Amino acid sequence: MSDRITAKNITDNEFFYGHKACAGCGGSLAVRMALKVLGERTFIALPAGCMSAVGFNFPQLCFSNNAIISTFAGTGSIITGIEAGARALGLKDYHVLGMAGDGGTADIGIQALSGAIDRNDRVIYICYDNEAYMNTGIQKSGLTPFGAKTTTTPAGKHIHGNVKNKKNMFEIVAAHGIPYAATASIAYMDDFIEKVRKASQVDGPSYIHVIAPCPTGWGIPADRTIEAAKEMVDCGLWYLAEYYDDEFHLNRDPNEFTSVSDYLKSQGRFKHLSDEDIALIEQGRDKKWEKIRAWN
Amino acid sequence: MSIKPTLREYKKPEKLSDYPEATCFEAGHLVTKNAGWRNVRPVINDEKCVGCYQCYMYCPDGVIFKKNDKVDIDYDFCKGCGICAKTCKLKAITMTEEER
Numbered sequence: 001m002s003d004r005i006t007a008k009n010i011t012d013n014e015f016f017y018g019h020k021a022c023a024g025c026g027g028s029l030a031v032r033m034a035l036k037v038l039g040e041r042t043f044i045a046l047p048a049g050c051m052s053a054v055g056f057n058f059p060q061l062c063f064s065n066n067a068i069i070s071t072f073a074g075t076g077s078i079i080t081g082i083e084a085g086a087r088a089l090g091l092k093d094y095h096v097l098g099m100a101g102d103g104g105t106a107d108i109g110i111q112a113l114s115g116a117i118d119r120n121d122r123v124i125y126i127c128y129d130n131e132a133y134m135n136t137g138i139q140k141s142g143l144t145p146f147g148a149k150t151t152t153t154p155a156g157k158h159i160h161g162n163v164k165n166k167k168n169m170f171e172i173v174a175a176h177g178i179p180y181a182a183t184a185s186i187a188y189m190d191d192f193i194e195k196v197r198k199a200s201q202v203d204g205p206s207y208i209h210v211i212a213p214c215p216t217g218w219g220i221p222a223d224r225t226i227e228a229a230k231e232m233v234d235c236g237l238w239y240l241a242e243y244y245d246d247e248f249h250l251n252r253d254p255n256e257f258t259s260v261s262d263y264l265k266s267q268g269r270f271k272h273l274s275d276e277d278i279a280l281i282e283q284g285r286d287k288k289w290e291k292i293r294a295w296n
Numbered sequence: 297m298s299i300k301p302t303l304r305e306y307k308k309p310e311k312l313s314d315y316p317e318a319t320c321f322e323a324g325h326l327v328t329k330n331a332g333w334r335n336v337r338p339v340i341n342d343e344k345c346v347g348c349y350q351c352y353m354y355c356p357d358g359v360i361f362k363k364n365d366k367v368d369i370d371y372d373f374c375k376g377c378g379i380c381a382k383t384c385k386l387k388a389i390t391m392t393e394e395e396r
Binding site: 018215 | 301324334349350352353356373376381
């Protein structure tokens with residue numbers, strides 16, 4: 001496929017630059033690369049969350065395309081509104097992108113997202129998932145994984161961090177019968193870029209769920225962001241998949257997983273987990289893979 | 297010239313009417329650098345670099361840019377996270393202590 005975007009031919013333009021995100025921020029990389037794929041004629045809406053907190057500090061505006069902060073719950077509705085407005089103005093060649101975090105997607109913004117998919121407008125919604133409300137000081141979200149220590153799910157003697165599993169946002173979105181949905185990881189950049197490009201060509205709503213580690217919240221050094229995102233996929237706790245034509249497609253099916261224990265133990269938020277907890281997480285992973293392997 | 301937010305001089309408004317109307321503002325308008333955040337500084341060894349651009353692809357701040365088939369760094373905005381050095385398979389980037 002000659003129209004693939006690669007490191008050699010991707011635009012030199014930077015649309016998210018000079019922002020105040022923590023060093024090594026995975027979310028900012030997801031925003032940066034998504035905008036590089038979609039280009040200058042992209043309207044981006046970001047709800048309250050890290051990316052709006054670090055991008056819009058008056059008199060500093062770190063986006064070089066059209067950008068707006070939406071209400072926390074309203075990313076989905078504001079992007080369909082922008083799309084309707086752009087259409088009414090007769091604009092051509094543009095993209096409307098919403099980029100919300102895990103809390104802004106799976107908890108606070110899920111209703112607006114569901115409505116946006118239902119309205120079937122040509123919008124792209126990307127959830128950059130760092131697995132907790134990082135901007136406000138690491139509180140548990142609906143996408144925080146089992147066992148993770150956050151300020152609202154502390155690790156104690158009896159309860160070892162978060163007792164709930166991660167919400168299955170990808171399949172919740174797919175259940176709407178959306179034209180295109182995908183999961184991704186910032187560590188598999190070519191895959192993520194290709195998925196953003198595919199989403200941009202869909203005549204209707206599309207959704208990408210990209211894992212974007214947060215060094216601050218995950219308890220990892222700033223230079224380990226990409227490694228952690230890669231390990232999460234390689235150990236099987238995340239998977240790369242797509243949904244289109246009413247069917248799921250698993251993109252990457254490794255013969256062997258790397259160690260779940262190594263992945264967990266390398267992060268501060270999982271340090272407290274016992275061997276039994278890790279065995280439970282492994283069982284959950286195996287059960288999940290049994291299901292998703294049946295997709296292909 | 298590629299598009300990129302740039303540093304500009306900013307004159308602090310003296311009175312309320314000097315502030316922009318509503319909550320709109322010019323895109324790509326930077327007034328402060330991030331260089332002061334850095335404890336360690338990435339240094340590129342041009343002899344080892346083969347121009348694979350993986351560091352450029354994975355830099356969260358986008359401060360690595362292509363130059364003569366290799367790469368260079370905008371130290372005004374590099375925060376010294378070290379992802380570029382970790383990403384480089386040829387070890388052409390080393391993190392050195394920041395001097396100031």
